[in-house]
Amino acid sequence: METEVKLTKLASCAGCGAKVGAGTLVSMLEGFRTHQDPRLIVGYDKSDDASVYVITEDTALVQTTDFFPPIVDDPFLYGQIAAANALSDVYAMGGTPRLALNIMCLSEQMEKEAVQEILRGGYDKAYEADTIITGGHTIQGAEPIYGLAVSGFVHPKKVLTNSGAKPGDVLILTKPLGIGILTTAAKADLVEQPLLDRIYRQMATLNKAARNIMVKYGAHSCTDVTGFALLGHGFEMAQGSGCTVHIVTDQVPYHKEAYELASMGFIPAGAYRNRNYAEAGVTVTRSDITLPMQDILYDPQTSGGLLMAIPEHEAEQCLRELQDSIPSAAKVGYVTEKQDNWIYLE
Ligand code: CO
Numbered sequence: 001m002e003t004e005v006k007l008t009k010l011a012s013c014a015g016c017g018a019k020v021g022a023g024t025l026v027s028m029l030e031g032f033r034t035h036q037d038p039r040l041i042v043g044y045d046k047s048d049d050a051s052v053y054v055i056t057e058d059t060a061l062v063q064t065t066d067f068f069p070p071i072v073d074d075p076f077l078y079g080q081i082a083a084a085n086a087l088s089d090v091y092a093m094g095g096t097p098r099l100a101l102n103i104m105c106l107s108e109q110m111e112k113e114a115v116q117e118i119l120r121g122g123y124d125k126a127y128e129a130d131t132i133i134t135g136g137h138t139i140q141g142a143e144p145i146y147g148l149a150v151s152g153f154v155h156p157k158k159v160l161t162n163s164g165a166k167p168g169d170v171l172i173l174t175k176p177l178g179i180g181i182l183t184t185a186a187k188a189d190l191v192e193q194p195l196l197d198r199i200y201r202q203m204a205t206l207n208k209a210a211r212n213i214m215v216k217y218g219a220h221s222c223t224d225v226t227g228f229a230l231l232g233h234g235f236e237m238a239q240g241s242g243c244t245v246h247i248v249t250d251q252v253p254y255h256k257e258a259y260e261l262a263s264m265g266f267i268p269a270g271a272y273r274n275r276n277y278a279e280a281g282v283t284v285t286r287s288d289i290t291l292p293m294q295d296i297l298y299d300p301q302t303s304g305g306l307l308m309a310i311p312e313h314e315a316e317q318c319l320r321e322l323q324d325s326i327p328s329a330a331k332v333g334y335v336t337e338k339q340d341n342w343i344y345l346e
Pocket residue numbers: 048049088089092223224225226
């Protein structure tokens with residue numbers, strides 16, 4: 001649906017590119033008083049995708065929220081993408097989402113039909129994810145915002161944090177990179193419609209199938225690649241796991257057009273923030289890993305794929321099964337004992 005008022009024109013930054021930098025958040029939360037609870041097995045201090053709270057021996061609650069300004073003009077698609085992105089953090093913990101609440105901000109210029117379509121998109125994805133939207137909260141503000149607060153469940157012993165990677169693990173990424181660069185260039189009308197349709201469909205795709213397969217193959221660790229980019233989230237996984245992450249650059253899936261656009265300078269502000277945050281932890285081992293390629297690895301993704309650490313002996317079979325339903329899934333690297341630096345680009 002095309003509405004008269006272009007949604008993205010009402011937004012000052014697009015999608016997960018609006019996310020505040022990782023370093024900034026950590027420093028702002030410092031020194032706050034909070035209760036300790038042994039049932040909280042993943043909390044705010046872990047910079048993980050969601051919090052996890054043990055309820056019974058075999059059930060833990062997974063909670064997360066995500067919302068952002070419009071990344072596309074089609075309100076239904078925007079709702080789908082925002083919901084898929086919010087649900088993704090539960091999948092990234094190895095969990096299954098069950099309940100959700102709408103989080104919405106309306107700006108005065110928005111048409112009623114657009115608001116309805118955004119919500120319809122959210123309900124559509126929630127339904128696909130077997131999740132019930134039970135209510136929510138809507139306010140008026142300067143810019144439109146939409147997203148979900150999601151609750152799900154996971155077995156307390158099967159939680160996939162971003163700190164469980166082990167030496168020998170194979171790293172698999174399920175969605176191609178370059179979304180931030182492409183959506184930035186799209187604002188200047190530099191991206192052809194067929195490619196836009198493809199990346200919109202990619203962003204609206206749930207990480208549900210990816211989650212189900214990774215759980216089946218006993219993944220050790222997982223995170224979804226969103227605002228902090230492959231290298232930002234990879235950096236957190238490396239540090240959290242106390243291991244070194246090796247990225248085999250030639251194997252990383254990305255949209256070729258994003259490479260051209262990055263060389264032309266279409267780099268979202270978030271990519272610079274991600275570089276500032278992670279660069280000291282990244283060693284570039286080859287001089288032919290170009291700057292545009294590095295920009296793609298620092299590019300913030302909206303509703304990106306899962307980055308999973310799969311035990312070596314299961315990796316090949318796991319990848320084959322992933323590729324049956326997610327053709328873009330690719331092996332992007334491997335994990336070793338901690339070396340001099342956290343990430344090696346090879
Ligand atoms: Co996440």
